[in-house]
Amino acid sequence: MQQLFDHIKILDHDKYTLPYCNCLLIEDDLNCLVDSSPHPKQRACLEGKKIDLIVNSHAHSDHNSCNHLFTEARVLLHPAEHERAASGETYLTAYGYYRFPDEATRPFYLDAVQYHARPADDELNDGMKISTGALEFEVIALPGHSIGHCGFFFPRQGFIYTADINLNIKPIYAMLDSSVDDYISSLERLREIKADMLVGGHGPALYTENLDSRLREYQNEILSREEQILKMVKGGTSDIPQIAEQAICFGGRFPEPRSVYYMHECVMALHHLERLERLGEVVCHEDRYYPARG
Ligand SMILES: [Zn+2]
Incomplete structure (x- = not known):
């Protein structure tokens, strides 16, 4: 934990450890948590603290597993994600558990990720300004990773909390309503805002150097995956399970548990193939993909 600015502490953890994230604690007229799943080692500073407001990226x-512990807090979340915060079955469905079934992990997944159903109390929407007293910050919709993924821009302090647009972790868009196009637009939007610092949700949190070129590299990583997938289709691999075996989006090797990351890879390959179809590069016939030309 460190004091980032007046009124703002960061509860960060240097290692990317799931299911935890780097959170912000704002101590002001209203005490506010920006995301609520700090690593257990960082939780001591929240003990006994009254939290009035939680904003979830x-x-x-x-990013939200401790919402239920702060019984007095109002929880704000983008409306596109309200249902999955309230229902574990909706959460599993949104992850693709019924589209690319992984029966081995489905019965255990919600417990393993410390899912706790806690309906949101109100909405976050793009451009909304949130005041906690002395501090004010703005909601920046950054969809792509998930449909309602938001960042939080602190203009006076010059930084944006970017949650899962995280420069030390490769881009993930593994929900059925994730979107490659939205992800790319969100990266362009971050480049346009030109903040002095990005604060990521996992691992080392603070980024101040070469932000524009790093965001461009991040975008290129996504496009390079798409080129590799297109090459596979042109080489005759036509169905998603086979394409996903190559772990293109996970750098050629699945983390453990493999079956979960394989499912994520299937969903990410699906998003690329749907985009390639819109771009006129591939055609889809009975869930198989073929080159559109040549
Ligand atoms: Zn996420």
Whole structure:
């Protein structure tokens, strides 16, 4: 934990450890948590503290798993993710558990990620300004990773909390309503805002150097995956399960548990193939993909 600015502490953890994230604690007229799943080692400073407000970047449990512990807090979340915050079955469905079934982990997944159903109390929407007293910050919709993924821009302090647009972790868009196009637009939006610092949700949190070129590299990583997938389709691999075996989005090797990351890879390959279809590069016939030309 460190004091980032007046009124703002960061509860960060240097290692990318799931299901936890780097959170902000704002101590002001209203005490506010920006995301609520700090690593257990960082939780001591929240003990006994009254939290009035929680703003969640999105409804992944590694960002909201402690919402239910702060019984006096109002929880704000983008409306596109309200249902999955309130229902574990909706959460599993949104992850693709019924589209690319992984029966081995489905019965255990919600417990493993410390999912706790806690309906949101109100909405976050793009451009909304939130005041906690002395501090004010703005909601920046940054969809792509998930449909309602938001960042939080602190203009006076010059930084944006970017949650799962995290420069030390490769881009993930593994929900059925994730979107490659939205992800790319969100990266362009971050480049346009030109903040002095990005604060990521996992691992080392603070980024101040070469932000524009790093965001461009991040975008290129996504496009390079798409080129590799297109090459596979042109080489005759036509169905998503086979394409996903190559772990293109996970750098050629799945983390453990493999079956969960394989499912994520299937969903990410689906998003690329749907985009390639819109771009006229591939055609889809009975869930198989073929080159559109040549
Ligand atoms: Zn996430």
